[in-house]
Amino acid sequence: MAESLAAMAAQTGTALAGLTVMFAMFQNYFPCELRNIIMECYEKLVNFVYPYIQITFPEFQGDGFRRSKAYSAIERYLNSNSTKQAKRLQAYVFDDCDAVVLSVANNEEVTDEFKGIKVWWTSSEHSPNKQSISFWPREDEKKYFRLTFYRKYRHRITAEYIKHVMEEGKAITVQERRRKLCTNKAGGGASGTGCGSRGGGIWSEVVFEHPATFATLAMDPIRKEQIVKDLMYFSKSEDYYKNVGKAWKRGYLLYGPPGTGKSTMIAAMANLLQYDVFDLELTAVENNTELRKLLINTTSKSIIVIEDIDCSIDVTAKRDDEDEEEDEEDAEQKNSVNEEKKKKKKKRSKVTLSGLLNTIDGLWSACPGERIIVFTTNHVEKLDKALIRRGRMDEHIELSYCGFEAFKILAKNYLEVDSHELFAKIRQLLNETEMSPADVADKLMRKSDGEDADGNLMRLIKALEEVQEKKKAAKLEEKEKIREMRVAIKL
Ligand SMILES: Nc1ncnc2c1ncn2[C@@H]1O[C@H](COP(=O)(O)OP(=O)(O)OP(=O)(O)O)[C@@H](O)[C@H]1O
Numbered sequence: 407m408a409e410s411l412a413a414m415a416a417q418t419g420t421a422l423a424g425l426t427v428m429f430a431m432f433q434n435y436f437p438c439e440l441r442n443i444i445m446e447c448y449e450k451l452v453n454f455v456y457p458y459i460q461i462t463f464p465e466f467q468g469d470g471f472r473r474s475k476a477y478s479a480i481e482r483y484l485n486s487n488s489t490k491q492a493k494r495l496q497a498y499v500f501d502d503c504d505a506v507v508l509s510v511a512n513n514e515e516v517t518d519e520f521k522g523i524k525v526w527w528t529s530s531e532h533s534p535n536k537q538s539i540s541f542w543p544r545e546d547e548k549k550y551f552r553l554t555f556y557r558k559y560r561h562r563i564t565a566e567y568i569k570h571v572m573e574e575g576k577a578i579t580v581q582e583r584r585r586k587l588c589t590n591k592a593g594g595g596a597s598g599t600g601c602g603s604r605g606g607g608i609w610s611e612v613v614f615e616h617p618a619t620f621a622t623l624a625m626d627p628i629r630k631e632q633i634v635k636d637l638m639y640f641s642k643s644e645d646y647y648k649n650v651g652k653a654w655k656r657g658y659l660l661y662g663p664p665g666t667g668k669s670t671m672i673a674a675m676a677n678l679l680q681y682d683v684f685d686l687e688l689t690a691v692e693n694n695t696e697l698r699k700l701l702i703n704t705t706s707k708s709i710i711v712i713e714d715i716d717c718s719i720d721v722t723a724k725r726d727d728e729d730e731e732e733d734e735e736d737a738e739q740k741n742s743v744n745e746e747k748k749k750k751k752k753k754r755s756k757v758t759l760s761g762l763l764n765t766i767d768g769l770w771s772a773c774p775g776e777r778i779i780v781f782t783t784n785h786v787e788k789l790d791k792a793l794i795r796r797g798r799m800d801e802h803i804e805l806s807y808c809g810f811e812a813f814k815i816l817a818k819n820y821l822e823v824d825s826h827e828l829f830a831k832i833r834q835l836l837n838e839t840e841m842s843p844a845d846v847a848d849k850l851m852r853k854s855d856g857e858d859a860d861g862n863l864m865r866l867i868k869a870l871e872e873v874q875e876k877k878k879a880a881k882l883e884e885k886e887k888i889r890e891m892r893v894a895i896k897l
């Protein structure tokens with residue numbers, strides 16, 4: 407359909423424009439009444455032979471250097487909705503991704519329908535007439551999209567359809583965008599590009615590809631639903647935040663014992679909202695000024711994460727010697743995760759608590775766009791109240807030992823079973839003991855191809871019984887100590 411409707415409309419439009427100029431030149435030769443009659447007939451003729459309106463969306467706007475947001479949104483919208491019907495397509499392969507991206511070729515016409523109204527889109531390019539060399543795209547080199555529709559739908563197209571295309575296009579861009587994980591840790595997988603920080607290269611980035619979702623996160627389903635609702639509401643509430651005069655930011659404090667899913671929940675949040683993640687390692691930050699620089703260089707639609715906040719900065723009112731005592735106590739724990747956290751503690755940042763608070767408050771007011779900040783900790787009781795007060799950390803979420811509801815999610819994830827005769831026994835054991843979801847998941851994980859669910863569930867029961875035995879033994883030991891103390895006091 408090379409002589410497409412849009413092209414014909416354009417030609418007819420040009421012919422009518424010529425007629426209009428001629429009429430304007432000779433109109434003074436006609437008497438007033440006759441002129442009005444001619445005008446009326448002329449308008450009828452125009453509407454009859456040219457019942458369309460065309461709107462052009464050029465690729466570059468204003469200064470000619472910035473790509474128009476409308477053009478980009480239309481491009482995404484048409485690529486996603488209309489490439490199936492186009493007969494001529496263009497294919498691109500981007501450097502960082504193997505997938506082939508198809509787009510509608512130049513001068514190819516595609517149709518779209520909106521609430522029963524048909525519209526035509528063409529993508530065209532002005533060919534340059536002059537032979538000259540330029541570093542910038544010239545006026546006559548620019549690409550554009552042209553939208554053609556019936557004149558009678560003018561209001562609905564301009565008021566509703568164009569808005570719909572813009573919104574859809576933006577949503578597709580967010581969906582397709584490859585999200586990034588940025589870190590300020592030394593050697594944190596730098597791609598060399600820097601992430602939101604030009605020149606300084608403070609953040610280094612990798613592609614964020616974590617499979618965690620809220621569906622696979624094991625926790626109380628009611629609490630999970632509340633959190634998902636809260637996040638979704640936040641991500642859509644730009645106007646609400648504006649109306650109440652609050653910066654579009656939200657803080658979450660995730661606390662609970664090791665292996666209960668705090669880091670997993672952050673990944674699930676990022677996947678749910680399609681946000682980037684900025685993993686801020688406070689111990690690698692030299693001082694308050696550097697912290698400010700880092701936070702200002704985060705981008706919109708991102709989650710800023712400070713893991714193990716109590717280990718990274720002196721957020722307690724405790725004196726140093728008390729801290730040392732604790733370090734010695736910790737030294738007895740051989741667990742490698744705790745060793746890591748202990749190292750962090752020793753290498754505490756020079757960033758001060760007030761520096762962190764001021765920077766967060768500054769970030770809240772200085773940076774436009776939505777941001778979420780998440781702190782995680784194993785020891786919520788150690789944190790300064792000012793750091794986690796509502797307004798800074800709006801939601802406090804406890805992730806705890808594995809309950810039966812959480813176990814059912816893990817059993818579904820790892821073994822694909824919804825119910826089993828061993829579930830009753832596991833329920834009873836989970837009520838009586840404490841085991842983290844990470845440990846439960848480890849027992850449920852298939853270690854080889856031929857394993858059936860029974861074997862894994864039995865392994866979990868055995869592990870739970872061992873924990874129960876240890877707990878009983880510890881209780882007995884404690885009772886014995888108390889008895890000995892009482893005897894000693896009597897003596
Ligand atoms: N609630 C959970 N739901 C699903 N998987 C979980 C959950 N908790 C832990 N896991 C599993 O255990 C592993 C460790 O969990 P995660 O790193 O999220 O724990 P954490 O609470 O951040 O621990 P830490 O306090 O030591 O940082 C995860 O990779 C995941 O496979």
Ligand SMILES: [Mg+2]
Pocket residue numbers: 668669670713782
């Ligand atoms: Mg963690």
